[in-house]
Amino acid sequence: MTTPIIRLATGSDAHAIAVMSRCLIEVGLRGWSWDPARVTRALRHRDACVIVAQVSHKIEGFAIAEFGETRLHLSLLAVNATHQRSGIGSALVAWLEQSALTAGITEIVLELRANNASAKFFYEALGFTFERTVPHYYSGVETAYKMRKLLKPKISV
Numbered sequence: 001m002t003t004p005i006i007r008l009a010t011g012s013d014a015h016a017i018a019v020m021s022r023c024l025i026e027v028g029l030r031g032w033s034w035d036p037a038r039v040t041r042a043l044r045h046r047d048a049c050v051i052v053a054q055v056s057h058k059i060e061g062f063a064i065a066e067f068g069e070t071r072l073h074l075s076l077l078a079v080n081a082t083h084q085r086s087g088i089g090s091a092l093v094a095w096l097e098q099s100a101l102t103a104g105i106t107e108i109v110l111e112l113r114a115n116n117a118s119a120k121f122f123y124e125a126l127g128f129t130f131e132r133t134v135p136h137y138y139s140g141v142e143t144a145y146k147m148r149k150l151l152k153p154k155i156s157v
Contacts, residue, residue: 004053004054004060004061004083004088006051006052006092009043009051011040013062014039015036017034017039017050017064018032018036018038018039020061020062020080021078022034022035024079034076039064047066048066048067049063049064049065050062050064053092060080060082061080061083061088062078062092063076063093065096067105070104070105071105071106071108072096072099072105073108074109074110089122090126097149097151100151101153108148110147111146112145113138113145114133114143114144123147127149128147128149131145131147131148133145
């Protein structure tokens with residue numbers, strides 16, 4: 001498999017990101033929360049970071065995160081099914097972690113659908129811990145798990 005290129009997303013990526021969100025994250029929920037207009041707003045927001053993983057000139061994964069004072073909130077992360085378990089998701093999270101550490105951020109928080117066991121295992125493998133359950137988080141009907149990871153700067157000798 002070709003190594004993905006992780007880069008900042010551009011306006012021309014908004015539609016592809018929104019479609020991936022709808023098909024891979026929001027499937028089964030009412031409405032379309034992360035439509036192209038909302039992704040475009042995130043791209044323009046000064047405290048947001050939208051990145052994509054590109055393989056052979058095609059977007060195969062993405063992440064959207066918001067930077068706060070001391071924490072990074074990972075709002076969305078998805079990888080196309082044909083490229084899952086290839087390291088793209090881990091590369092996206094690693095890129096965000098490094099950016100967070102550079103900004104002086106000490107933790108990353110996220111929510112995921114409680115019925116998505118593979119996502120929970122993925123995040124646990126990356127060092128995230130389960131914090132709590134939030135009933136009715138998604139579209140007022142589906143439960144979320146809140147997870148968190150404390151970041152520690154790597155000390156070089």
